[in-house]
Amino acid sequence: MIIGKQKPFEEIWDMIKNFKKVLVFGCNTCVAICHAGGGKEAEILASMLRMRASLEGVEIEVKHAAIERHCEPEFFEPVMDNVRTSDMVLSLACGVGVNFLSERIGNIPVYPGINTEFYGAVPKAGIFTELCAGCGDCILHLTGGICPIARCAKSLMNGPCGGTNNGKCEISQDVDCAWYLILERMKKLGILEKMFEIQPLRDWSTGMYGGPRRIILDHIEEVEAQEERKGS
Amino acid sequence: MKSGSNLEKVLEGGYFAVTAEVGPPKGTSAKVIQRKGELLKTYCDAMNVTDNQTAIVRMSSLSGCVILKEMGIDPVMQMVVRDRNRIAIQSDILGAVALGIRNVLCLSGDHQRFGNHPTTKGVYDIDSIQLVQTLKNMRDEKKFICGEEISGEVPLYIGAVETPFADPIEYRVKRLAKKVNAGADFIQTQAIFDVAKFIKWMEMVRDEGLDKQVHILAGVIPIKSVGMARYMKDNVSGISVPDEIVTRMEEAKVAKEEGVKIALEIIEQLEDIDGIHGIHIMAVAWEDIVPVIVERAGLLPRPIL
Numbered sequence: 358m359i360i361g362k363q364k365p366f367e368e369i370w371d372m373i374k375n376f377k378k379v380l381v382f383g384c385n386t387c388v389a390i391c392h393a394g395g396g397k398e399a400e401i402l403a404s405m406l407r408m409r410a411s412l413e414g415v416e417i418e419v420k421h422a423a424i425e426r427h428c429e430p431e432f433f434e435p436v437m438d439n440v441r442t443s444d445m446v447l448s449l450a451c452g453v454g455v456n457f458l459s460e461r462i463g464n465i466p467v468y469p470g471i472n473t474e475f476y477g478a479v480p481k482a483g484i485f486t487e488l489c490a491g492c493g494d495c496i497l498h499l500t501g502g503i504c505p506i507a508r509c510a511k512s513l514m515n516g517p518c519g520g521t522n523n524g525k526c527e528i529s530q531d532v533d534c535a536w537y538l539i540l541e542r543m544k545k546l547g548i549l550e551k552m553f554e555i556q557p558l559r560d561w562s563t564g565m566y567g568g569p570r571r572i573i574l575d576h577i578e579e580v581e582a583q584e585e586r587k588g589s
Numbered sequence: 590m591k592s593g594s595n596l597e598k599v600l601e602g603g604y605f606a607v608t609a610e611v612g613p614p615k616g617t618s619a620k621v622i623q624r625k626g627e628l629l630k631t632y633c634d635a636m637n638v639t640d641n642q643t644a645i646v647r648m649s650s651l652s653g654c655v656i657l658k659e660m661g662i663d664p665v666m667q668m669v670v671r672d673r674n675r676i677a678i679q680s681d682i683l684g685a686v687a688l689g690i691r692n693v694l695c696l697s698g699d700h701q702r703f704g705n706h707p708t709t710k711g712v713y714d715i716d717s718i719q720l721v722q723t724l725k726n727m728r729d730e731k732k733f734i735c736g737e738e739i740s741g742e743v744p745l746y747i748g749a750v751e752t753p754f755a756d757p758i759e760y761r762v763k764r765l766a767k768k769v770n771a772g773a774d775f776i777q778t779q780a781i782f783d784v785a786k787f788i789k790w791m792e793m794v795r796d797e798g799l800d801k802q803v804h805i806l807a808g809v810i811p812i813k814s815v816g817m818a819r820y821m822k823d824n825v826s827g828i829s830v831p832d833e834i835v836t837r838m839e840e841a842k843v844a845k846e847e848g849v850k851i852a853l854e855i856i857e858q859l860e861d862i863d864g865i866h867g868i869h870i871m872a873v874a875w876e877d878i879v880p881v882i883v884e885r886a887g888l889l890p891r892p893i894l
């Protein structure tokens with residue numbers, strides 16, 4: 358899922374302090390699981406902002422709300438009228454949600470209340486780790502299921518580099534060396550010799566370096582269009 | 590001859606090679622490079638110019654190499670994949686060849702987080718093994734990565750580095766084989782202090798037959814002080830400094846002289862290892878000691894080929 362982290366309170370306060378009617382708008386999917394931007398966090402943040410406003414002696418109406426997902430239009434429908442009554446939205450959704458709402462809300466600014474960090478998992482409560490970089494051309498079958506693109510600090514295809522130290526990455530003793538993990542895993546799977554082949558240069562254009570990506574599923578689009586025709 | 594560089598001639602001629610390292614300045618003065626070049630000129634066969642080592646911005650390796658070249662020195666241009674994508678890499682190689690640079694050493698580069706611009710974006714478009722492969726392809730097939738033709742020759746002597754004691758150690762020899770298969774002509778290793786361990790590693794290298802396919806130059810760092818010995822032992826991954834060396838430095842009356850002695854003893858043992866074809870001296874901020882070491886190691890005069 359998408360992992361996010363709430364922005365520093367001061368940064369958020371600077372974003373909202375010149376508005377009169379603020380909606381703190383949470384998303385109850387990914388960012389709720391990582392305790393950054395769900396309904397609960399929206400409620401807490403809204404009350405902190407209200408307190409700050411009264412301390413500063415400024416009048417700001419801060420409301421809060423949350424919907425299930427900020428990345429599909431139907432979830433917004435029931436709340437849009439209400440959302441439009443504010444003069445700014447502080448979105449606690451991931452960057453996808455902020456973009457998506459910005460394009461739909463007309464003249465009202467939508468600001469990000471969280472920093473969208475990475476695609477990660479929750480190995481333990483309160484710990485989130487990056488495991489995939491969405492590169493658009495998955496090679497996990499070649500690397501024992503451990504991603505060198507997201508998890509090697511240099512995205513090496515033929516690692517490990519000379520910096521690996523007791524299984525840790527050269528950048529920090531707190532970070533596992535992905536290539537060390539890959540080799541251990543390949544050994545366990547009995548296919549270490551696969552690592553002796555030189556992996557070719559990557560085609561990065563399948564990832565974020567090829568410009569914004571879009572996927573169109575023709576068959577789904579067609580079905581939707583038919584339904585619409587039937588309906589009318 | 591693949592490149593006709595002095596280093597290639599020395600190694601292919603079966604001589605025991607000596608290379609040294611020149612760190613370019615954090616500034617614009619060609620004199621800094623010229624001074625080091627003048628100092629080391631007759632004491633080594635080629636000089637490496639580092640490429641923004643430890644991710645700290647310095648004069649480019651390419652320009653440092655050109656300055657040395659103008660002095661009649663054979664430069665080794667170090668190239669890291671941290672700062673350049675495949676377009677910049679290939680373009681710099683064309684320029685380097687045009688300017689007479691013949692030796693290129695391929696490295697990943699220290700992560701940008703260590704340097705003086707830790708907020709930058711690392712490139713890492715290709716890795717160091719792929720860089721070796723790319724250079725070989727440019728030289729032998731006269732082709733760019735995309736497959737298009739290069740006009741003109743690309744005479745290069747291709748180097749790669751090896752950190753024998755970085756873990757997992759059992760895999761390091763295999764990875765060296767990958768570099769050799771990719772097209773490395775010579776290898777410069779990380780500094781060796783634990784010669785016994787290195788001898789074992791070289792046995793594995795010979796078992797794989799790699800010593801017959803590539804020239805291995807063992808890295809030597811003269812230790813200037815006990816602090817430096819401790820620092821390398823504790824902080825530099827892939828360098829294994831035996832306790833005995835730290836103790837010797839601690840007990841030495843004149844630390845620098847002890848450091849030189851240790852370096853000389855290491856060189857003597859390295860010379861005896863089957864498959865070691867030279868040494869690469871990295872006297873960071875202590876370049877003046879290189880002539881002393883080379884002379885006292887009995888490695889003079891350097892061959893004129």
Ligand code: SF4
Binds near residue numbers: 489493504
């Ligand atoms: S190879 Fe690409 S898609 Fe697969 S896990 Fe890594 S970044 Fe994600």
Ligand code: SF4
Binds near residue numbers: 509511519521525528
């Ligand atoms: S130490 Fe491992 S994870 Fe870190 S950059 Fe090197 S190969 Fe990648």
